[in-house]
Amino acid sequence: MTQGQTGLDAIYAMGYTEDELHRLTDQGQLYASSTRALLVEAGIGPGMRVLDVGCGPGDVSLLAAERVGPAGEVVSVDTNGRWGCLFAMPPLVELNNVAALSQTGSQRRPAAAHH
Secondary structure: OOOOOOHHHHHOOOOOOHHHHHHHHHHHHHOHHHHHHHHHHOOOOOOOEEEEEOOOOOHHHHHHHHHHOOOOEEEEEOOOOOOOOOOOOOOOOOOOOEEEEOOOOOEEOOHHHHO
16 A cells, blocks of 8 residues: 555555645646547536546546536545545535535535535
């Protein structure tokens, strides 16, 4: 195991450190335009429901939420409860259509959704 890995953390080879969170966030920003294009090519659109498994910090979930719009929904799941899918990133927009499921199955919505 690498630094920062214990128990379920060992599932992700890169570990769940703050440095890894920043690396993934930077990577998400770098590839955002390509990811948007992939979501369009996959046919993700208004009103759809999307499941993001292994969402990490949630960058793809946020982009999917843009595509599905207020009539759709994105459910994000990750084994790491500390990152909490989407909750590690500051909300970029009001998100009423995104929910994150923890490894225990509890559901949360980003703080921006409660405005």
